[in-house]
Amino acid sequence: MxxxxxxxxxxxxxxxxxxxxxxxxxxxxxxxxxxxxxxxxxxxxxxxxxxxxxRPPSGPQTSVAPRTHPCWSCAADVPSGTSACPECQESVRHLRLISTRPPVHLRHGSCGPLNLGRHPSWAAPAVAAALDGERGVSRRHASIEMAPDGGLWLTEHPAGTMNGTFVNGERVPPGDRVPVADGDTVRLGTYCAFTVLVVEEPPA
Ligand SMILES: [Zn+2]
Structure with a gap:
């Protein structure tokens, strides 16, 4: 053979x-x-x-780490697709309030209301300090909050304000909870106007 x-x-x-x-x-x-x-x-x-x-390499998941983005509040890595930061529990979806007068850029999540005013123990100290020179802004002016269902609400302090609170130019009655949407303008008094932006997740 x-x-x-x-x-x-x-x-x-x-x-x-x-x-x-x-x-x-x-x-x-x-x-x-x-x-x-x-x-x-x-x-x-x-x-x-x-x-x-x-075996040939089987897809990008073996060579690329899961995508993350830094938490806007504490800078920890937040995996994409999660709704809250695993470190500080802040919601990924958050508000930005941007004002040119005074030049202020505030960020706020879903952990309670953000108080806007000049009183340093009612508003956050940094907010109070930023608004301190604004005579049209009351010491306790208004609050804005993002509800757990994602809705945005603005409330002028129930005691009222000297110069009023406005959403897109329309005056808000004291104590009323009025809806706010992404892109709206919230004005405290005559001059201090914030643009409200809703940030879902930073782009990749
Ligand atoms: Zn965080």
């Missing part, structure tokens, strides 16, 4: 003379598919397969 260098019959013997000895799926005629439907060059060359062929 003809044998190869290792003393075995050549591969064609597998197929036609000794099918009961050799596993049939180790042999393929050139160009013929495996049983699993994949054409394999090793089969054509007639070599033994000690190990399965290496």
């Amino acid at each position: 003809v044998t190869d260098e290792e003393g075995r019959p050549p591969r064609y013997v597998d197929k036609f003379l000794a099918e009961d000895v050799f596993l049939d799926d180790e042999y393929d005629e050139a160009g013929e598919d495996d049983e699993d439907g994949e054409y394999d060059e090793d089969d054509e060359a007639g070599e033994e397969r000690d190990e399965p062929p290496p």
